[in-house]
Amino acid sequence: MTHVSRIAFIGNSLPRRCGIATFTTHLRQAVGTRFADIETFIVAMTDPGQDYAYPASVPIEVHQDRLEDYLHAADLLNDGNVDIACLQHEFGIFGGEAGENILALLGRLTMPIVTTLHTVLDQPTPAQRDVLDRLFALSAKLIVMAQKARELLRTVYRVPADKIEVIAHGIPDFPFVGSEKAKAELGFSGRAVILTFGLLSPNKGIEVMIDAMPAIVKSRPDAVYVVLGATHPNLVREQGEAYRDSLRARVQDLGLQDHVVFLDRFVDQDTLLRFISMCDIYATPYLNLAQMTSGTLAYSFGLGKPVVSTPYWHARELLADGRGILVPFGDAGAIGLAIAGLLTDDARREAMAERAYIGSRSMIWQRSAERYLDVFTAVLQDRQVHEAAPVERGRGARPPHAPPEMRLGHFLAMCDDTGLFQHAVHVVPDRSHGYCVDDNARALLLACALNAPGEEPLAGALISRLAAFVQHAWNPDTKRFRNFLSFERRWLEDRGSEDSHGRTLWALGECARSDALASRRRWAAALFTQALPSVEGFTSPRAWAFTLLGLNAFCAAGVVDAQALRLRGLLADRLMALLGAVESADWVWFEEGLAYDNARLSQALIVTGRATRTPAYIEGGLRSLRWLMTIQTAPAGFFRPVGSDSFGDLRQPPKPFDQQALEVAATIAACLAAWQADGDDQWRIEAMRSFDWFLGRNDLGVPLVDRETGSCRDGLHSDRPNENRGGESVLSYLLSLAEIRRTARLGIDSATLLPLRARRL
The missing domain is CATH 1.50.10.10 (Glycosyltransferase)
Known part of the structure; x- marks a missing residue:
């Protein structure tokens, strides 16, 4: 069996604060932990003006806007006996128009490329479509995290079905536990806790959830909405904390100071899991239908938490069949009614939690690592089969990879003002056969x-x-x-x-x-x-x-x-x-x-x-x-x-x-x-x-x-x-x-x- 020995993950890495950095870090750790004989490392993208203290697992750093860094990284990978390059693609983390700089790196690589797509747009701009088409051509396999993404690749981008693999967003393997112990540790004993976590930005719909809180508090006076997460670094660079301040003002205007708590910090995984453990309901009131994947949704679902969410693409799939509740976008009344209903119905809430936990077991990072390695192994095996097979003696040289250009010179020469001649003598049209x-x-x-x-x-x-x-x-x-x-x-x-x-x-x-x-x-x-009609009587x-x-x-x-x-x-x-x-x-x-x-x-x-x-x-x-x-x-x-x-x-x-x-x-x-x-x-x-x-x-x-x-x-x-x-x-x-x-x-x-x-x- 083909053995994969060295894998390079290309993307962002902790301590950079973003979802791609978290995902790439955890995926690398999962593969390295599950398969101890495989060496894994990250080629990390660094955004402009930043300097991160990367760990030893990040031996190569690429500054987003420096094209020479991309080329140098490709040379290091080619010289480093890397078997597979696994790209984590998201618009905005690579330099150039629509992130085209990454193509300079990928196009230089000599090993197979497997690309994980964290976003699949149904209406890309021309520049985005051009970059994606070239990225898909360079990739041996594409991995997405939802069936909707697979559908878009097939219908919008015309990617062949066999080139696409669906592997769900990985989650920690955490026991199914009650919330009281974690509430006590974190200072929320005696409260009905609703949680949202992640980097704060306007597309998360936090203001809608705040507007829903008065109705929730009316049914459950002990309810508290915990908003855990730092403001997105890009937003801080552009606007400072204006968005967070606007949310605090909204809470003040509604008199919800005792029922909404902002925890402005980026937490490590262990701390995050404790916060998820203590919540009674997890809310994702996102405003964007085209949200293809949500790590926060996956983690909360995987810990067996009842989820109330707007129906963005990832939530529609994950929460189907009673595994959660979907409410309309921007509808504070609907989300308030759904959460209040769950908080006042313990049996229904606990049943939903159990369904979520049981349904998530195939998503744990260990299983994701195994599925990724299956893809890597198959891709490498295909490459080795093609390279190892000899060209038979006397059979001619291997043809070039690209199909030939369409040349019509001889065809046109075979036509006259009547039509196309049947035959030729060498390349000269033969009129005698008409x-x-x-x-x-x-x-x-x-x-x-x-x-x-x-x-x-x-x-x-x-x-x-x-x-x-x-x-x-x-x-x-x-x-x-x-x-x-x-x-x-x-x-x-x-x-x-x-x-x-x-x-x-x-x-x-x-x-x-x-x-x-x-x-x-x-x-x-x-x-x-x-x-x-004549064909009906034919016998041929x-x-x-x-x-x-x-x-x-x-x-x-x-x-x-x-x-x-x-x-x-x-x-x-x-x-x-x-x-x-x-x-x-x-x-x-x-x-x-x-x-x-x-x-x-x-x-x-x-x-x-x-x-x-x-x-x-x-x-x-x-x-x-x-x-x-x-x-x-x-x-x-x-x-x-x-x-x-x-x-x-x-x-x-x-x-x-x-x-x-x-x-x-x-x-x-x-x-x-x-x-x-x-x-x-x-x-x-x-x-x-x-x-x-x-x-x-x-x-x-x-x-x-x-x-x-x-x-x-x-x-x-x-x-x-x-x-x-x-x-x-x-x-x-x-x-x-x-x-x-x-x-x-x-x-x-x-x-x-x-x-x-x-x-x-």
Whole structure:
């Protein structure tokens, strides 16, 4: 098992007075105590104008606004045999715009980075979003403390599910005890104590709690509200003690001098636990909904204290199911009523306390330390697997981490004023073979893919030309698309194959969903609707699959079409019936043999299952794709697509040649669909392993693509690559590249997608 020996925690540290300093210190102590053989230390951020007497556990100090300190700290960590860097991220503790200075440190590190996010904003500023996107790309894992934070990372920031871990805020392992002993020690005997603690600042809502006290005192004349904590240092620097003074004046005006006590001090943990022990109710009247984590809430909950709180995000999760009481923001009447009700109902208060204590046992620091180490170990193991695996002799060099740039030169050269040519002689378009709707439909799919952020869209005139080709291919007499068109613009048939019809429907469905022009979206939807009924009589499984991919996009475009919904279920059921009829223990497939575009069958079931919420479709697609990936893995571990020499063989292992780009593109798309369906990171790895075929990790060890022009050889023979670079191959490469680049833009560290050793699914 991989062993983690040295961990650097990057954040704030005690004696600096802030929640991040407290958390980082306690997390380091917890890991070091639970795992005595692991060395832990803190790289501490020091705010401007301050000088802290850091303990020996803080060997590296970074002054917040000194960029050179960040770079020097990175060099020290790189030279110090550190296995894992664990960043504690909060806006405001790092220098530069939106805290961007920390990226200079992280970007220089050679060890894996695990980032704990103490705040996840649902509406970041552009600068904050930019910093976070770069931070997420640098991090191997992200740790958050609430499910709401995980949800925001997935929906707002598009972070993959497998990159996120939820580990609750740690708490001390303190016994469940009554309050009387601590009250006596602290001078509050005979009082009903309500407590709030933490650094004092206006967002804590203390004034709301003060306004609630008259109603509480009316029900419990012995009630006292204890506000424990120093004023936040930043507030003191800006305003002095003006905020605390305003609270004292409020108490005076309400005549509550005997019922509100301010204890202006920053206490150590032992003292803090005694204060929590003595309270009967803990109150967090915070004013900010987006409070993602609260250490004070976690600690009080963990000691089994009934909590009355406003419904900020952390409180909503922690206090659900009767473990506490939530009241509206800024509502002094509601909070007073809730607290008075608890203070006058001992049985209810004690039951709530017991539920809180029992529910918090998984949060103790020891358990948090164990979960953090599990994450660290997994991240380090992944890194070591990737670095340790040798590059096979003759397989070519390791590709770069970042996906290639999107280059369209060869694709554009393959187009004329009619559309995209089918074939090329080397890189020269071959007019003798004319055009086909298959390739022009694929080109329309590429046009839609290039509408994504981060890509350069195709010129509108070229998209119109591709759409016009598809329109011209439609034969209203046969209700089918023609496929082959000569260079002289003569159709060579009155109807094309079922597969070319299905692929054209796929392109139209995608165009109806994502074309840049609303008028062209309407055109695509209308032609899709006309051409769809013919598919019901088709017998080709690939035509069914292509049509299902088109239906996925068409239905997602918001078009309500009963016929489309009916055919979607019919075609998916047909694929499932084929799988059920043919599948055996060693042949998990839809047909007795393998042909071209195999993975599209699995992909069609997966995307249809996700869209229609039909688990059986998803499971069938995943099961068949796992089997397909197994037989498309060479003994040396690289991806080997099903060779065309296999076509026609029944229940035989696939032959290795000839290999074609079309099969690779289908596999990449299917693996990414599988990853979106079940969140297993292995699917992303398989997608990138398949993409590496283009870049040189293949049987001949030669790149199939020209990165400068975007051209792609037509495949691999047993002894050489096919030097022709036709339309199907260039589109297979460019469509695959668009998907890989989109995956990278979702915040994925590309290095995690470039394995040097294939792992079986």
